[in-house]
Amino acid sequence: MTAAIARAGRAFGRFWLDFLVGDTPELFVVTLVVVAISFGLASSPRAVAVVVVPLLAFGAVVMSAARGRVRQR
């Protein structure tokens, strides 16, 4: 019984690890950074957060895709 629960727990953990991190750990890290920066900039002038948060995410996808291109060659 305990072994079955442990197995299910491991499978559940593996699923979420693969789902969230997969082969692009950098995008998972960027998401955490976006969340942290959003909280950090929430009280700053609106224009700063509105520009910085999207640009950070957009830049991260571009860099990750460029990295993927190099890796696939």
Next chain:
Amino acid sequence: MTTRDWVLVAAVFGASSVEMVEALTIVLAAGTSRGWRSALEGAATALAVLGVLVAAVGVPLIRYVPIDALRVVVGALLLTLGMSWLRKAWLRASGHKALHDEDQIYAETVAELAVDGAAVRTRDSVGFAVAFKGVFLEGTEVVLIVISLGASQGRLGLASVAALAALLIVGVVGAIVARQLSRVPENLIKLVVGIMLTSFGLFWVGEGAGIHWPGSDLFLLALVGSLVVLTMLVVPWLSRSSPTHVAAVPS
């Protein structure tokens, strides 16, 4: 229907369509090689389990989790998923990653399941399991999107209806065209959904964290538009160093 409702419907419908095409390929392969009864029962059981998951997880989320906390967590989830889909779609569109080949997946699954060259006429556990697994695994991503988008906007019903509409349309079209699912422009749909999930993710994370987006809901459209422009710039840039040939792989 507000702007964010329309974007929600489009995102859920697109994501569900792509995943359902992939699931349908497996169900068709299981039905053809192991018998339709078991394949359809497997697919129906998986859909029922996924429906229970939406109700069991989604409804308590809406009722008991504070909306700002929910939006940050859900936004982060959507952002991770959206950026990953977008990256993959860019690499596929620029020739750096093989396109998803439904014909190849169909042929491989049929070859794996074939029993003496004839379909099984009675109940078959292998056909049931393969169809169940295919629909459940592909559907899990849809469930996460439905719960995330639906719960963060308090529109779980609308998100579920959009997913069911995609299921019905893909099911009916799939039954008619049968083995021609490779004609569905999967990468284009995945690209559009990637753009929408990334936009929603950023929007919810910001809103949950306390950022006041200019124009409120309309800022979602600004995010979508920005990502469309970025895609139009990035794909040609990535294509410039395109490899000559990338073999199709079933992933």
